[in-house]
Amino acid sequence: MSAAPAALAVRGLSAGYGPVTALHEVTFSAGRGRITAVLGANGAGKTTLLRTLSGLHRARAGSVELHGRAVTGVPAEQMAGLGMAHVPEGRGVITELSVEENLRLGALGRGRGVRADKAGGRGANDLDRAYALFPVLADRRRAAAGTLSGGERQMLVLARALMARPQLLLLDEPSLGLAPRIVAQIFALVRDLVREEGLSVLLVEQNARSALSVADRGVVLDLGRVVADEDADVLARDDQLRHAYLGF
Numbered sequence: 254m255s256a257a258p259a260a261l262a263v264r265g266l267s268a269g270y271g272p273v274t275a276l277h278e279v280t281f282s283a284g285r286g287r288i289t290a291v292l293g294a295n296g297a298g299k300t301t302l303l304r305t306l307s308g309l310h311r312a313r314a315g316s317v318e319l320h321g322r323a324v325t326g327v328p329a330e331q332m333a334g335l336g337m338a339h340v341p342e343g344r345g346v347i348t349e350l351s352v353e354e355n356l357r358l359g360a361l362g363r364g365r366g367v368r369a370d371k372a373g374g375r376g377a378n379d380l381d382r383a384y385a386l387f388p389v390l391a392d393r394r395r396a397a398a399g400t401l402s403g404g405e406r407q408m409l410v411l412a413r414a415l416m417a418r419p420q421l422l423l424l425d426e427p428s429l430g431l432a433p434r435i436v437a438q439i440f441a442l443v444r445d446l447v448r449e450e451g452l453s454v455l456l457v458e459q460n461a462r463s464a465l466s467v468a469d470r471g472v473v474l475d476l477g478r479v480v481a482d483e484d485a486d487v488l489a490r491d492d493q494l495r496h497a498y499l500g501f
C-alpha cells in the first residue's frame with residue numbers, strides 16, 4: 254500500500270432493496286489519478302454500488318472512505334462538496350434549457366474549498382474550461398440540450414459534473430447505446446482528464462472490452478459480489494474470467 258490514502262476505499266459494503274441483497278460485502282479501492290473500471294453483467298449491482306457510494310442509496314453494512322475520510326452515510330447533497338461527482342445512467346439533462354444553462358447548474362453543487370480558485374469569477378473560468386475540453390459543446394452552447402445527439406449529451410453530463418470540480422468522478426455506463434466511434438471518443442476524453450487534471454474515476458460499464466482499454470484497474474461484480482480485482486491488462490488477458498463474466 255502507498256502512503257497516501259486511496260481516492261476511494263470501500264470495505265464490506267452491503268446494500269439491497271427489501272428482501273433483495275444487491276451488494277454482498279463489497280471491498281475494493283480506487284487509486285488516485287487512476288481509472289478503476291467496475292464491470293459485470295446486467296443486474297450485477299453496478300448501479301447500486303454507485304448509488305450507495307454517492308449517498309443516494311443507504312448501505313446496510315460496511316464503510317466508505319474518500320481520500321481517507323469516512324463518508325459512510327453522508328447524504329448525496331453533501332457528497333459534491335466533499336469532492337465526489339456522480340454521473341448517473343441515462344444522461345439526464347434539462348432538455349428545455351440550453352447547453353450553457355445545464356452546465357451552470359453543475360456548478361451549484363460545488364463545495365467550498367474543493368479545488369477552488371483563489372480569484373473570484375469561477376463560473377466563467379469553469380465554463381471556458383468545459384468548452385476547451387468539449388469543443389462540440391462550445392459550438393452548441395445556445396442550443397436546447399434536448400436537441401443534442403446521444404454522444405453530445407454524454408459529453409454534456411460529463412462536463413456538467415466537472416463544473417463541481419470533483420476529485421472523484423463516478424460514471425455509470427457512459428457508453429450505453431452509443432456508436433463505437435463515439436464511445437472511443439468519450440473514453441479518450443476521460444483518459445485525458447485523468448492525465449491532465451489528476452482526477453480519479455470509477456467507471457461502471459457492461460462494455461468491458463472498451464472499459465478495460467482505458468482503465469488502470471478492474472473490479473468485476475457478479476450477483477453483488479466482487480469476483481475479481483486486478484490490473485486492467487491482467488483482466489483483459491484472463492480468458493476464463495472474460496468468458497465467464499465479461500462477455501468478450
Ligand SMILES: Nc1ncnc2c1ncn2[C@@H]1O[C@H](COP(=O)(O)OP(=O)(O)OP(=O)(O)O)[C@@H](O)[C@H]1O
Pocket residue numbers: 270273274275293294295296297298299300301302459
Ligand atoms: N429499485 C429497485 N428495487 C428492487 N430491486 C432493485 C432495484 N434496483 C435494482 N434492483 C435489483 O438489484 C440488483 C442489482 O441491480 P443494479 O441495477 O445495481 O445492477 P446493474 O449492474 O447496474 O445492472 P445493469 O447493467 O442492467 O444496469 C438486481 O437484482 C436488480 O433487479
Ligand SMILES: [Mg+2]
Pocket residue numbers: 299300301342426
Ligand atoms: Mg446499471
